[in-house]
Amino acid sequence: MRLDQYDEGNDRQWLGLGLQGLAPYWFELDVTAYVGDNGRTALAAEAEYELLLTQRLILQPRAELNLYGKDDPENGLGSGLSDLALGVRLRYEFNRQFAPYVGIEWKNTYGSTADYRRAGGDKPADTQFVAGLKFWF
Template identity: 40%
Template sequence: MKTKSILTAAASAVLAIGALQAAPAHAQAMPHSTEPPFSHEVFTGAVLFEKLEYGWGLDGPNIGRWDGQAWYGGDVNRVWLKTEGETARNGRVESAEIQLLYSRLIGYYWDLQAGVRYDIRPRPDRFYGVIGLQGLAPGMFEVDLQGFVSERGDLSARAEVSYDAYITQRLVLQPNIEANFALQKVPELHVGSGINDIEAGLRLRYEFTREVSPYIGVSYERKLGDTARYARNDGEDVGGWTFMTGIRLFF
C-alpha cells in the first residue's frame, strides 16, 4: 500500500512539472498576477524639426520658417510640444505659436490629442484650446488635423497632409499641403471666415543620416476670401511662389 501511494505521488509530481514547463513564460513568472503581460510602458522621447528653412519669394517677400515638435512618453500616452512660425526679411517674427498637448493612442497609427496653444505673434496674442488627430492614413500619408477655440470663443481648424516618397535609400521627395479654416471673422487678426489660406509644397531632401537631412524645395501659398482682402488693404501680397533651402533635424 505504501509503495502504491509513493508511486501515485511521484506520478502527480511529474505531471505538475510537465504542465508548468508547457505554460507560457509570463504565466510562469506571474502565476497569481491579475495584470495582463506587457502592461507597463517604456518611456522615451524625441525631437523633430520638419522645417528649418529660408525662402526666396518670386512674387512676395523672403521668409524664414520653422516647424517642429517634441514628444515624451510611451506607446499609449505621450506629452507633445509643438511650435511653428515665420519671420520676415528683416528678421521680425510675423507669426509664432507653441502648443502643449496630451495624446492617447486610439488605434495602431492614430493619436487623439488635446491641450492648449499660445500665439505669441501676430498681435494681439491669443490662447486656444486644442483637440486634434495625428497619425498615418492608408498609403502611409502623414495626417495632422486640429481644431481650435480661442479665449474669445472663435472657432478655427487646420489640416496638414504629407508623404515621404523614397527615390533611393537616402533621397526623399516630400509633397505636403496645409489649409487653415475659420468659422468667424476675426478682424483684429486679419482672419476671415471660411478657408483662410492654403499652401502646397514639394521638398527634396538627402538623408546623410537619419538625424540630419538638408533639402531644397518650392511652395505656393495663397490667401483666400476676407483674409486676402485684409492682406490687400495692408498692401501685402495674397499669394505667390517661394523657393527654399533648409534642413530637417531629428534627435
C-alpha cells in the first residue's frame, strides 16, 4: 500500500506489487508497480551499489526513477518518465548497526512534470545535500 499526501492537490492511494533483491554483480534493486483510482498506474525503481573503500568506509551510488501512466495535473505529475534521481552517499560504519552518512543527490523532472514545475515557478532540476544515520537493532 502507498499513500501520497499533498499540501496542494489530491491525495492518492495505491496498491503496489514489487520485487526487491540482489541482481548480478551485487546491485540492490527495488521495483514496484502501482495501481490507483481511475485506472492510474505508476512504476518506481531504485538501484544501489556498495563500494567498500575500507572495511568501514563505504561509498554508495544510487539511482531512482518514477513513471506514471496518466497525467495528474492536480498533483503536478506528467505521464511517462516523471523524475530521475542520481546520488552518492559516503558512510562510515562504526559497527553494522550504526553508520552515519553524508551525500549529494541530483534530481531532474521530465516531460509534463517538468512543465508543471516551471508553471508553478519551480526549477525542474534540484541538487540536495543529505546527511543521516543508518541504524538497526
